[in-house]
Amino acid sequence: MSPQGGAEPIRPRASLRTAVVWEVLRDALERRAKAADRPVLDVLDTGGGTGNFAVPVARLGHRVTVVDPSPDALFALERRAAEAGVTDRVTGVQGDTHGLLDVIAPGGYDMVLCHGVLEYTDDPAEGVRNAVGALRPVGSLSLLAAGRGGAVLARALAGHFAEARHALTDPDGRWGAADSLPRRFTADELTRLVTEAGLRAASVHGVRVFADLVPGVLVDTQPGALDALLRLELAAAEEPGFHSVATQLHVLGERG
Template sequence: MPPTSSAAPTQAPARTAAVWAALDPVVTGGHPLQVLDVGGGSGMFAVPLAQLGHTVTVVDPSADALATLHRRAETAGVGGRVRSLQGDADRMPPVAADGPQAPGFDLVLCHFVLEVVDDPSSTLGQIAAVLRPGGTLSLAAANRAGAVLARAVGGHPVEARELLADRDPAPARGGPARRRFDPDQLLALVAGAGLQPGEWRGVSVVADLLEASSGAVPEAVRALELALSGASPYRDVATGLHVLATRPATA
């Protein structure tokens, strides 16, 4: 089945609108792609991409999330185009694309995974190794500036200052520290993996705030989110950062 003309599922939250908008020209209007979703969990992106006609492999450490993925895929009628492998992003199990596009994946998603892996550089290196020449990486990660403002507005100025200095804001809570990135750091990681980054955008600039408002119209929230995602200074304080990068084609 060929990909259809619109990438974003109608039920997708506005906070992901910028990511879907960036993916749209990659996943629509062409041949079916071999897609790898690293840390894709229960299939927020994998199932809609399978519905577009693509074949998606999801790598995730959670057996429960992968079970939910398969239930969602079967319910959506795309169980045959979704497969899963249980494993960690920083020690991925061997993965391979199927079909005429092999070797390598046409598109790899790595959304909000670099925050928790042991070594972001190693993870991106593994991703670059399974991406075919000319293939695309969709990378999203937590934005430090957005986290600083969220802690400050939430009444935690001390934690906000710790985040500003790239330190664990609440070590006494006992949970694992999560990384946050600024745009230059994220783009440098991508380039260090041998990939060519495009322009970065903000993810959830205002969507989380507006979706919590009972009077907000979903389509208006989505339109505003898209308008702000590529414009500074608004994108600079978004919850997340997103960039598309390509593996240079071999000569």
């Protein structure tokens, strides 16, 4: 993958958390637009919050509908879209994944983003099925969720060995009662959710393999370290061996 950022630069340190997903997403949008012979796609961002991905996608020229249960998040989305000059291409709708098909038009979108949603969904399989139900006969699903192995590694490196073992054996990948995430996934689990919903798993990437583990002082004080770490993240993301230790996992599902 290219280390260029598309609509928004990916140089700041915080962008290490989204660089891999943005690269996959941008390439998928380009391919989908060419295949559909339409420069403007209809994109649905379920659980899209304040528009971390929705606004950059709109800046590429696409129409984006964001469904989120939080009125405050949708208000922040509206403000963010206005600041980016894409108000006419971003629409906020209050709702959640469980009732997704009640608040948007089924079968009306070229791509659906489902990022950071399945961790909090009571029935992840239903959540993926609803997201797929929003797709046109030819479309793509961008699925991003927390990885089980990344939590195990992070707790172990922090010296919390009992919690690391708990996360390793817990059915939901939680490290204890104080864990803020209801569940985490393996790459196989996410891929199975996608395929059982009727899509082909076109690619699987590990996200934040190193970014959450490397001390900030090493990146901030060494010339060129940020770019080097970014390139390492992009390269490692495609290697299956690193999926098991990634903080997040990204699956691109396609239909048609």
